[in-house]
Amino acid sequence: MTLGSGGRVDDPAPAVSLPEAPPIVSEAAPAAAGPLKVKRGKPIQGASGLGWMFSAPALIGLLVFVAIPIVIAAWVSFRDWSGLVSPFDTEYIGFENYNDLLFQDGVRRTDFALSIRNNFYYVLFVVPMQTTLAFVLAVILNNRFLKGKGFFRTSYYFPSITSSIAVTLIFVFLFQTSGAINAILPFETINWLDNAHGLFHNALGLIGVEEPPTWMIENGFMGVTYWQWIAGPSVAMFAIILLVTWTSIGTFMLIFLAGLQSIPESVEEAAKVDGASTFQTFWHVIVPLMKPTIFFVVTIGLIATWQVFDQIYATNFGGPQKTTITPAFLIYFQSFRNSQAALAAAIAILLLLVIMIFTFLQRRLIKSTGDV
Amino acid sequence: MRHRTYVVLVLLMALIAACGDGGSTDTTTAGATETTTGDTAGATTTAAGEATTMAPEEGSLEGVELSLWGWSSSDAENTALSDLVAQFSEETGAVAAFQPQAEYDVALQAALTSGDPPDVFYVDSFRLPDLADAGALAPVPEGAVSNPDDIYPSLREAFTYNDTWYCPPKDFSTLGLVYDPDVLEAAGVAVPTTWEELAAAAETLTTGDAAAVAGGTAQAGLSMGVEYPRWGAFMFQNGAAMTNEDNTAMTLDTPEAREAIEYVAGLYQDGYAVKPAAVDSGWSGEAFGQGKVAMVVEGNWLPPAMAADFPDRNFAVAELPTGPVGPGNFAFTVCYGVAADAANPEASWALVDYLTNEEGSLAWTEAFSVMPARQSVAEQWISAHPELEPFVAGADYSQRWGFVPGFGDVLSVFNTGLEGVVDGNMTIDQVIADTTAAGEGVLGG
Numbered sequence: 021m022t023l024g025s026g027g028r029v030d031d032p033a034p035a036v037s038l039p040e041a042p043p044i045v046s047e048a049a050p051a052a053a054g055p056l057k058v059k060r061g062k063p064i065q066g067a068s069g070l071g072w073m074f075s076a077p078a079l080i081g082l083l084v085f086v087a088i089p090i091v092i093a094a095w096v097s098f099r100d101w102s103g104l105v106s107p108f109d110t111e112y113i114g115f116e117n118y119n120d121l122l123f124q125d126g127v128r129r130t131d132f133a134l135s136i137r138n139n140f141y142y143v144l145f146v147v148p149m150q151t152t153l154a155f156v157l158a159v160i161l162n163n164r165f166l167k168g169k170g171f172f173r174t175s176y177y178f179p180s181i182t183s184s185i186a187v188t189l190i191f192v193f194l195f196q197t198s199g200a201i202n203a204i205l206p207f208e209t210i211n212w213l214d215n216a217h218g219l220f221h222n223a224l225g226l227i228g229v230e231e232p233p234t235w236m237i238e239n240g241f242m243g244v245t246y247w248q249w250i251a252g253p254s255v256a257m258f259a260i261i262l263l264v265t266w267t268s269i270g271t272f273m274l275i276f277l278a279g280l281q282s283i284p285e286s287v288e289e290a291a292k293v294d295g296a297s298t299f300q301t302f303w304h305v306i307v308p309l310m311k312p313t314i315f316f317v318v319t320i321g322l323i324a325t326w327q328v329f330d331q332i333y334a335t336n337f338g339g340p341q342k343t344t345i346t347p348a349f350l351i352y353f354q355s356f357r358n359s360q361a362a363l364a365a366a367i368a369i370l371l372l373l374v375i376m377i378f379t380f381l382q383r384r385l386i387k388s389t390g391d392v
Numbered sequence: 393m394r395h396r397t398y399v400v401l402v403l404l405m406a407l408i409a410a411c412g413d414g415g416s417t418d419t420t421t422a423g424a425t426e427t428t429t430g431d432t433a434g435a436t437t438t439a440a441g442e443a444t445t446m447a448p449e450e451g452s453l454e455g456v457e458l459s460l461w462g463w464s465s466s467d468a469e470n471t472a473l474s475d476l477v478a479q480f481s482e483e484t485g486a487v488a489a490f491q492p493q494a495e496y497d498v499a500l501q502a503a504l505t506s507g508d509p510p511d512v513f514y515v516d517s518f519r520l521p522d523l524a525d526a527g528a529l530a531p532v533p534e535g536a537v538s539n540p541d542d543i544y545p546s547l548r549e550a551f552t553y554n555d556t557w558y559c560p561p562k563d564f565s566t567l568g569l570v571y572d573p574d575v576l577e578a579a580g581v582a583v584p585t586t587w588e589e590l591a592a593a594a595e596t597l598t599t600g601d602a603a604a605v606a607g608g609t610a611q612a613g614l615s616m617g618v619e620y621p622r623w624g625a626f627m628f629q630n631g632a633a634m635t636n637e638d639n640t641a642m643t644l645d646t647p648e649a650r651e652a653i654e655y656v657a658g659l660y661q662d663g664y665a666v667k668p669a670a671v672d673s674g675w676s677g678e679a680f681g682q683g684k685v686a687m688v689v690e691g692n693w694l695p696p697a698m699a700a701d702f703p704d705r706n707f708a709v710a711e712l713p714t715g716p717v718g719p720g721n722f723a724f725t726v727c728y729g730v731a732a733d734a735a736n737p738e739a740s741w742a743l744v745d746y747l748t749n750e751e752g753s754l755a756w757t758e759a760f761s762v763m764p765a766r767q768s769v770a771e772q773w774i775s776a777h778p779e780l781e782p783f784v785a786g787a788d789y790s791q792r793w794g795f796v797p798g799f800g801d802v803l804s805v806f807n808t809g810l811e812g813v814v815d816g817n818m819t820i821d822q823v824i825a826d827t828t829a830a831g832e833g834v835l836g837g
Contacts, residue, residue, distance in 0.1 A: 102797065104504045104526035127801045127830040196672040197606035209603040214669040216815060340669075341811045342804070356497045358800035359522035 090372075096365040103361025110362070117366035125243060131342070131350060132367065133242035136374070139346040141253040143325045143378070145261045146268075151317055154269045155310075158276030159302070173277070180270035188334040191263040212259040216341040218251025219258055254343035260331050268324070272317045279313035280306070315386050319379055326375045347371040454485035456739045460728075461500060461510040464492035466696065472759055480746045488743055504528050507733070511740040515559060515729035517550040517794040523729065524553040525797045530730045531556045536741040538749045542766045544723070550792035551727045559727035560748040561765035563757050565692035566721050566786030567625055568709045575611070575686045583710045587629070587655055590614070590713045594664035597686040601663055602670040605684050614665040615676040615685040616656075618814050619807045621793065622689055625722055627652040628791055629715025634806070635831065639796050642831040644806075645824050652715070653813070653820050660814040667814060681705050691724060692783050695761040711782040721790035725765065763787070798834045805830040 072079075092107075097117055099110040120128045161172055179187060194200050195212035202209045236247040253261060283306065291301045307314075329348040332338060338345035338353070345353075347367055355364035460477060464470055474490045481488045491510070493499040503509045504526075515523055523529050532540075537560045540548065547561045569590075571583065579597055584590040593613065600610020616622045620634065627633055632649035635642055643649070659665035666685065673679035676688040681702030688694070689712065698705050712721055728744045730737060746752050753764040758776050763784055774781050795802075806827040812818025 102522060102526045103501050104523055104528050106505055106507050126833045127805050131801070131804075197603055197670065198608070198672050209606075211606070211670055211672065214667075216811070216817070336669075339808075339811065341808050341815070341817075353800075356501060359519075359526070359797060361501075 093365045093368050096362050097369050099362050101362035101365075102359045103355055103364075104359055107361075113362075117363050118370070120363065121366055121370060122242070128363065130243035131345065132347070132370075133244045134248075134342050135345045135347045135350050137244065137249055137251075138253070138257060138342075138344060139326060139328065142257060142261055142264075142328060142346070143322065145253060145258070146264055146325045147318060147321045149261070149265045150268050150272055150321055151314065153265065154272035154317065155276050155314070157269065157273045158280055159306070161273070161277060162280040173274070176273055177270035179267045182267075184267065184330040185334050187267055188263065188331050191259065192335060195259045210255070213256045213335050214340050215255035216339075216343045217255055218253065218343070219255065220250055220252030222255075223252070251343075254340070256336060256340055257344050260328075260335060260344060264325070264328065264331055268321070272321065275317055276310070276313060279310050283309050311386070315383070318382055318386070322378050322382055323375055326371065326378065347374070452485060453739045453742060456486045456736050458486055458488035458512065458736065458739055458743055459510040460488060460490045460512045460743065461493055461496070461503075462490065462514040463496035464494070466700070469760060472756065476747060476752065476756060477743070480743055484739075484742065484746075486739055486743070504731075509731040509733070511734045511736060512728050512730055512743055514562070515551070515727050517723075517725050517727070517792060520551055520558060520727070520729075520794055521553050521799075522797045524556070524558055528729075528732055529558045530732045530734065530737060531558055532560065533737075533741060537745055539766075539768075542750070542768050544765055544767060544787055546723050546787070546790055546792055547725050547765050550723065550725050550794050559729040560744060561725045561727045562748065563753065563760075563762040564723050564725035564765050564787070565762055566723055566783050566790050567622070567689055567691050567712055568782045568786060569687060569712055570680065570690055570694055570707050570709050571687040572680075572683075572706060573708045574706055579686075583708075584713050585711075586713050587626075587715055591655075591659060591664065594659055594687065595662070598664045602666050605666060606670070606672045608682075608684070611683070612664070612666045612671065612679075612685045614659060614687045614689070615668055615671065615673070615679040616665055616689045617676060618660070618667045618810045620803050620810075621722060621724075623653065623656050623810060624791075625689070625712055625720050626656050626715060628720025628722075628789075629712070629717060630655075630720075631715075631717035633791065634802075634827070635795060635835070639794075639799075640835060642828045642835060644831070645828050648717070650820060650824065653810070653823070657810070657813045657820065661816070667811075680707070692761045692763060692780065695780065709780055709782045711785050719786075719789040721786040722793050723787060723790035724793050796835065799831075802827060802831045802834055 096107050098112060098114060099107060100113045100116075101107050101110045120126065121132045122129065157176055160166065161169055161176075166172075192213060196202075197209055197211040199212075201212065232247040236250075237245050240246055241249065287305060287309070288301055291305045296304065327348045328346050329352065332344050332346055332349045333352070336344055338349050348371070351364045351367050351371070354360040354367065460473075462473070470490070470492050477488050477490045480486065496514070500509070500513060509528065515529070520529075540557075540560070543560060544564070547564055548557060551557060551559050551561065569584070575597065576583065576593070581593045581596050582589070584593040595613060597611060597613035600612075602612070604610035605612045624634065627649050630648045630652040632643070632646055632652055634644050634649075656665075660667070666679075668674065668676045668679050671679050671684045673682065673684065675690075676685070677690050677694050677697050678701070679685045680688045680690075680694075681698055683705070694707075698707060712719065728747060730740045730744060734740045747756060748765070750766055750769055753766050754769040754772055757764040757773055761777065761780060763780075764770065764773050770784055770787075774784055806823065809818050809823030809826055813820055813823060
């Protein structure tokens with residue numbers, strides 16, 4: 021801990037800067053303040069104009085492709101818009117779309133609840149798995165004595181730059197009934213991608229809970245029974261979880277690697293001199309120093325996993341039995357297959373809220389374990 | 393110093409929020425973005441169109457630009473339609489072009505939203521209610537389509553919404569029982585014509601469970617998608633249907649419908665029928681092509697798929713078996729719709745009529761396996777495709793494939809439920825109850 025915060029006692033600012041930057045950057049802070057500013061913080065004549073000019077391309081891009089579409093999506097979600105006419109010719113219907121999704125008993129609410137359940141389990145598995153594995157890989161690759169680093173780095177990164185659809189199709193072949201996975205595993209031959217059984221249900225079955233308690237199937241929340249809520253990811257969803265974890269590890273490994281390489285050797289040496297074992301050095305020195313990077317990776321991971329679409333679309337189109345539908349998939353389905361574009365916009369806004377809540381919780385969680 | 397901390401924090405939060413958004417609204421923004429591109433493309437066409445419409449005289453289409461949008465099915469079909477459209481251009485002087493779209497639904501939606509739709513575009517009968525309801529389609533003007541009574545009534549009905557006829561069908565397909573004649577003969581099985589015979593044939597032809605079939609060491613009797621567009625035909629054969637004829641009320645909760653679902657589900661539960669995914673195939677046609685199954689229930693799209701992917705596969709087509717009440721089938725069809733705000737309605741309808749009149753519909757379908765929508769040329773089509781005659785026979789008793797806007801939700805409940813029945817974790821009563829509730833929500837009954 022002492023070592024972790026040692027580098028930045030005087031200025032907390034860099035601690036929250038983007039974690040891609042080296043975590044120990046006490047000298048970077050004054051540099052960031054820039055030569056364009058005078059000591060007292062009074063801008064030089066015309067400097068703010070220059071600043072705007074330089075950031076204009078990025079800002080305009082954000083405005084046109086992100087900010088304005090969000091505002092339009094939010095506006096559209098309150099209207100009765102099929103997506104087949106100009107949205108300006110539509111009627112204002114208040115919160116009807118949201119009501120359908122959240123409160124009104126019916127297929128829309130059930131579908132939305134199922135999509136949230138499916139995606140929640142997906143996030144629950146993918147984010148920890150990809151973060152841990154990527155971190156472990158990065159630590160191994162950061163070893164000074166490892167030979168052929170370039171080769172490993174490239175091969176781990178390769179899945180990330182391959183088209184997600186191509187990777188998905190290969191996984192479809194691997195996980196099908198006559199696929200390689202079934203050939204290797206000594207279990208009953210199943211088609212993984214066509215199996216709707218929940219993993220938690222299966223686990224409960226193993227310990228003898230075959231029949232759910234009656235209250236769990238008679239009561240529910242948002243049109244989905246409690247028994248269904250605790251189903252866990254379906255076998256099909258689990259195959260997708262494995263696929264996505266495998267694909268995304270490379271990118272996060274690279275980010276971790278950049279973070280690890282910015283930790284000066286002297287820090288590790290100092291720990292050694294203090295008598296720390298390899299594990300202690302790792303757990304009490306490296307991990308705390310990597311916290312900003314971990315925060316970044318988990319945040320990006322959370323945001324990306326709540327938006328999973330390609331893999332869902334290409335494996336089973338939301339099936340089997342809707343156990344792989346996700347909010348992003350529902351947005352597509354409602355907008356382009358069911359001509360309910362305003363409803364899709366409402367789902368998009370709700371998904372945004374979900375992502376914000378989870379990012380916020382995650383931030384609080386990481387913060388509570390120490391400074392970030 | 394503290395102040396700067398907050399600025400950085402706020403920026404970071406904004407960035408996170410921005411990232412979150414970019415993707416979450418992806419599908420919606422994608423539409424919006426494409427709108428812009430569609431806009432410019434459309435604008436150029438209209439601008440050019442308006443510039444030239446001033447020149448032609450009454451009745452002449454000289455120089456009128458027309459765009460026809462559709463999805464791309466095969467190179468051969470794209471070329472054939474392009475040729476037909478080019479012929480129209482040559483005869484009338486119009487400048488018409490067929491422009492197949494890669495992501496058709498998305499592209500059309502973007503074009504409609506931006507107010508610059510193509511003049512003429514494909515409309516699937518299932519999509520018709522959505523488009524008609526949105527006011528995107530122009531109704532057929534009196535006399536614009538030659539000899540409308542010649543068109544199969546069920547196909548005209550498929551493009552009629554709220555008593556308004558919107559567009560003439562381009563062609564159509566029905567379902568048939570496609571089988572491997574060699575396998576049936578070797579097993580001594582006659583082509584099934586009733587439910588009992590189908591069940592018996594499927595049983596005899598099944599030589600192993602789904603895992604063995606997937607592994608290529610056994611054969612299943614029948615492969616069929618677990619969805620209403622297949623199972624519905626069996627419901628019709630038992631005098632049942634999901635909705636009444638006007639699509640105003642759900643009619644699923646009847647003994648007839650239950651009996652039909654029980655019959656079909658039984659085939660799967662006994663292992664004589666498999667869903668394509670269970671034997672590692674994307675669709676039944678693929679399972680059939682790979683020789684994993686002896687019979688499939690598919691439509692006119694199967695022969696070209698076989699020719700393309702499994703040219704050596706021997707197959708024959710029979711009419712669907714007759715149920716306890718009678719025959720039943722679906723007619724899947726697509727029409728040429730004219731945009732409500734087409735720049736040149738007259739020229740657009742002239743093109744549509746050219747493509748769908750006796751001559752046009754035969755010219756279009758003769759080289760392919762889809763059938764002409766006009767009864768007067770059915771005989772000529774059959775003489776070109778004698779082996780596909782059972783599909784034409786299906787036209788006599790087929791029902792339309794189309795409901796009301798938003799009905800996709802209901803079908804997804806039904807199809808999901810059927811999957812559950814086949815997998816053994818849902819009961820038929822549950823499926824009927826869930827679907828009826830969902831349907832009543834949409835139909836308002």
